[in-house]
Amino acid sequence: MKAQGYRDDDLAVAIGLTPNEFAKRMSKSVFGTDEIEKMIDILQIEDPETIFFK
Numbered sequence: 001m002k003a004q005g006y007r008d009d010d011l012a013v014a015i016g017l018t019p020n021e022f023a024k025r026m027s028k029s030v031f032g033t034d035e036i037e038k039m040i041d042i043l044q045i046e047d048p049e050t051i052f053f054k
Contacts (some may be wrong), residue, residue, distance in 0.1 A: 014042050014054045 002009055012022030015054040025031050031039070031052075040048045 001043060006043065011039065011042065015039055 001008070006014070008022060008026070012019045015035050016023075017025070017035070018041040025035075036048070036052050039045070040052075045051060
């Protein structure tokens with residue numbers, strides 16, 4: 001996130017969450033498929049399996 005110039009609050013809004021919702025999901029590591037797909041696109045993640053599907 002930081003490498004792409006996004007703060008937590010910025011990314012939260014970009015994927016359609018409030019900063020509070022985003023923080024809760026980050027602490028539990030639970031995101032919906034649509035949110036994960038948006039993060040992959042926004043952050044230009046080349047190998048999402050290593051990040052999201054451990």
